[in-house]
Structure formats: C-alpha cells, structure tokens
Amino acid sequence: MAIPTSRTHEAATVSIESALCTGCGQCVNVCKDFTLRLCEGKASLAPQSILGCVGCGHCMAICPAGAISVRGRNLGPEDLFPLPPRDRAADFASLQALLQRRRSVREFLPDPVPPEQIQAILDAARTAPTGVPPSDVNVLVLDSLEKSRAFTRDFCEHLKTLRWLTAPWFLTLMRPFWGRANHELFSNFVRPALAAFTGSMDAGENVVTYDAPLLMYFYASPWADPADPVVAATLAMLAGEALGLGTCMIGSIHPLVQWGGSAARFRQRHGIAHKSREGLVVLFGHSLVHYERGIERSFASITRP
Ligand SMILES: Cc1cc2nc3c(=O)[nH]c(=O)nc-3n(C[C@H](O)[C@H](O)[C@H](O)COP(=O)(O)O)c2cc1C
Ligand code: SF4
Ligand code: SF4
Structure with missing residues (x-):
C-alpha cells in the first residue's frame, strides 16, 4: 500500500545496515508509520506498517550511526544535508520583527527581481x-513585469466569461x-471585485496583481492536502520579506480559474498543470512605499477550554 500523489504511487523502500545500528531506537520513535521496530537490539522492518513508508526521511535524518537509507517517493540518501548551526537560525525576536514589519505591498518598482x-x-x-x-x-513563476502583466490581462479576459457567476439570478x-x-x-x-478587475484592466490599470515584476502561483495537484500550496506560499512570502522585497498574497485568482471551459483553456495557456482546491498567488518586487508604523492584528477567536 502507498499514498498516491501526482509524482509517485509507490511506497519508499528502507534499508538498514545492521552492522552500523546501535539499537538506540530513535528511528523507531520518529517513524509514525510504524514501518520500523527494534528486534534483538537492532532496527528492522516491521511486518506491517500503516500506509507503507511515506518517505518522510525522518529515520535517516535522525540516525546517529547513518545506518538507514530510504529510497523512493522522490527521496534518497543524497537528499540529506548537514543542519545549519543553531546560532544561525532566526531567534524569536528576529522572526517577530520580520513578521511585524511585513505589510501587504501593492506598489512596486518595475525592476525585475x-x-x-x-x-x-x-x-x-x-x-x-x-x-x-x-x-x-x-509553482508557476512569472519573473518579469511583461509576463506578470500578460498573465493578468489574460486572467481579466477570462473573467469576462464569468459574469453569470455574480448575476442576481444565479x-x-x-x-x-x-x-x-x-x-x-x-x-x-x-461581484464588485470582478467588475473592478476587468474595468480597471480595460482602462490600463492593474488592480489584480498591481504590476508586480515577480508573481509566483502556488497550486496543488488533486492528490495533495489542499492546504499545502498555502503553506508553501506563506514561506515564500516570508522569504521575500527577509530578502527586503515587498510582498502581497493574492487569493482572487485561484478560485476563478478552476471551473469551466474558459478556466481550463486559461490553465492550459499558462502551463498550470492541475485544478486544485486551494492555491495562492504571491507578488514580489521592490516596494515603492515604506510604512512608518505596524498595525495590531487579532484572530476572530482564541478558545482555551
Ligand atoms: C489568503 C489571502 C488572500 C489575499 N488576497 C488578496 C487579493 O486578492 N488582493 C489584494 O490586494 N490583497 C490580498 N490579500 C492581502 C490582504 O488584503 C492583506 O493581508 C490584508 O489587507 C491585511 O494587510 P497586511 O497584510 O498589510 O497586514 C490577501 C491575503 C491573504 C492572506
Ligand atoms: S536510529 Fe540508527 S542506530 Fe538507532 S536504532 Fe535506528 S538504525 Fe539503529
Ligand atoms: S522514511 Fe519515514 S515512514 Fe519511512 S521508515 Fe523512515 S520514518 Fe518511517
């Protein structure tokens, strides 16, 4: 058994070099698929696992003796790398400063990233x-103002075929x-957003992607957890911030390119390989604006029973 994805339908295979294994049990502890067990003081493959090795790689990454190799599901021993030292990782204060300084930026210099x-x-x-x-x-990467504009212009043309979606009868x-x-x-x-998108674009103003010189569209395959592209897009946004770029998430494109023939043609024209439940565009570019103050935000609720 194996969990299917667009990239593989196979389980990964695990090999253990018994001679190296010290029997510390750490690999067994981190394998939540129960693929591994300790038997007579050595790690070995369990007779049954839950889903078949998902190829998370945790056992290889934790083994102090380097006794485990996982191959398959786009993973192999060559994917392991030495961890950066702890003191090079952002501490809470610097992460929080990055988060607090971030604002959604919609005014960009045209210079390419x-x-x-x-x-x-x-x-x-x-x-x-x-x-x-x-x-x-x-990830669809549009790395120039021309490409991001052409994509957005085409998106707005596609939107004109969706007027029924916000018609009062519908x-x-x-x-x-x-x-x-x-x-x-x-x-x-x-309804007002679609009218503004198309109307503004016809008048030569881009209020969908704001003429950002770099646009990344994160979307999933039908097999993926729908939240995966959103998580990746969030990290991309934070990376952009850390590089000193202005960033903005754009949620309005993805849901409008999922359904119907015009959406399918749009996806095909732009090399978007799948429809998916969730997806997110992130804009990047050198910001034309600089904020003087942060803005306190709050959650709708935090419940602690
Ligand atoms: C999931 C998501 C979708 C968003 N979609 C859009 C969008 O389509 N257009 C836009 O101008 N801003 C969009 N934003 C940016 C929000 O409007 C912005 O985060 C919000 O106004 C708060 O401002 P701040 O990011 O500066 O705190 C989106 C943000 C998120 C998280
Ligand atoms: S982590 Fe490595 S050394 Fe420890 S039990 Fe597993 S294979 Fe053996
Ligand atoms: S790769 Fe993950 S699922 Fe597979 S044996 Fe190692 S820890 Fe378990």
Whole structure:
C-alpha cells in the first residue's frame, strides 16, 4: 500500500545496515508509520506498517550511526544535508520583527527581481511541511513585469466569461445551497471585485496583481492536502520579506480559474498543470512605499477550554 500523489504511487523502500545500528531506537520513535521496530537490539522492518513508508526521511535524518537509507517517493540518501548551526537560525525576536514589519505591498518598482533572489525564495518555500511527502505543490513563476502583466490581462479576459457567476439570478438560485456567508460574499465582494478587475484592466490599470515584476502561483495537484500550496506560499512570502522585497498574497485568482471551459483553456495557456482546491498567488518586487508604523492584528477567536 502507498499514498498516491501526482509524482509517485509507490511506497519508499528502507534499508538498514545492521552492522552500523546501535539499537538506540530513535528511528523507531520518529517513524509514525510504524514501518520500523527494534528486534534483538537492532532496527528492522516491521511486518506491517500503516500506509507503507511515506518517505518522510525522518529515520535517516535522525540516525546517529547513518545506518538507514530510504529510497523512493522522490527521496534518497543524497537528499540529506548537514543542519545549519543553531546560532544561525532566526531567534524569536528576529522572526517577530520580520513578521511585524511585513505589510501587504501593492506598489512596486518595475525592476525585475534578480534570478538569485527568485531561487532563494523557491529554496525557502520548498522547505514547507506537506500533508504527505513528496510535495504535490506546483509553482508557476512569472519573473518579469511583461509576463506578470500578460498573465493578468489574460486572467481579466477570462473573467469576462464569468459574469453569470455574480448575476442576481444565479445568486438567488444558489442562496439555499451556498448559505448566507457565500451569498453575502458573492454579492458584496466578488461581484464588485470582478467588475473592478476587468474595468480597471480595460482602462490600463492593474488592480489584480498591481504590476508586480515577480508573481509566483502556488497550486496543488488533486492528490495533495489542499492546504499545502498555502503553506508553501506563506514561506515564500516570508522569504521575500527577509530578502527586503515587498510582498502581497493574492487569493482572487485561484478560485476563478478552476471551473469551466474558459478556466481550463486559461490553465492550459499558462502551463498550470492541475485544478486544485486551494492555491495562492504571491507578488514580489521592490516596494515603492515604506510604512512608518505596524498595525495590531487579532484572530476572530482564541478558545482555551
Ligand atoms: C489568503 C489571502 C488572500 C489575499 N488576497 C488578496 C487579493 O486578492 N488582493 C489584494 O490586494 N490583497 C490580498 N490579500 C492581502 C490582504 O488584503 C492583506 O493581508 C490584508 O489587507 C491585511 O494587510 P497586511 O497584510 O498589510 O497586514 C490577501 C491575503 C491573504 C492572506
Ligand atoms: S536510529 Fe540508527 S542506530 Fe538507532 S536504532 Fe535506528 S538504525 Fe539503529
Ligand atoms: S522514511 Fe519515514 S515512514 Fe519511512 S521508515 Fe523512515 S520514518 Fe518511517
């Protein structure tokens, strides 16, 4: 048995070099698939696991003796690397300062983001946890103002085919199925937003992706945990901040390119490989604005029973 993804349908295979194993049991402890057990003071494969080795690699990463190799599910021993020293990792104060200084930026210089910074953002984002490894997140990178503009212009043309989505007759029809929150969102947010997107684009102003010179669209495959692209996009955004770039998440594109023939053609034209439940665009660029103060934010609720 193995958990299917778009990249593999196989379980990973684990090999243990018994001669190296000291029987410390750490690999058994971190394997939540119960693929491993201790038998006569040595790690060995359990007769049954829950899902088949998912290839998380935790056993290889923790083994002090280097006795375990996992191969498969896009993982191998060559993927292990030495941990950066603890004192090079951000402490809470510097992480919090980065988080507090962040603002959604929608005013960008047209200058391109250098390729090494784009690579650094992708390198940071691919460390993201995923529902099940290997990551089933896909990233569309549009690395110039021309590309991001062309994508957004085409998106706005596609939106013109979706006018029925916010037509009063459609919203009335859907009201009993969608419930109140969706009805209010579609009437008071989606409808005016779509009109503003298309109207502004026709007038030469981009209020969808704000002419950012770098756009990354994170989306999943149908096999993935729907939250995976959102987690990766969040890390990408923070990486952009750490590089001194302005960033902004754009949630309005993904849901509008999922359903119908026009959306399928849009995805095909832009090399978007899958429909998926969740996805997120992140904008990056050198900011034209600099904020003087932070803004306190709060959650809708924090419950501690
Ligand atoms: C999931 C998500 C989707 C968002 N979608 C958009 C969007 O489509 N357009 C936009 O201008 N801003 C978008 N934003 C940015 C929010 O509007 C912004 O985070 C919010 O106004 C708070 O401002 P701050 O990020 O500066 O704290 C999005 C943010 C998130 C987290
Ligand atoms: S972590 Fe390594 S040394 Fe320890 S039991 Fe597992 S294989 Fe053996
Ligand atoms: S890779 Fe993960 S699931 Fe597979 S044996 Fe190691 S710890 Fe268990």
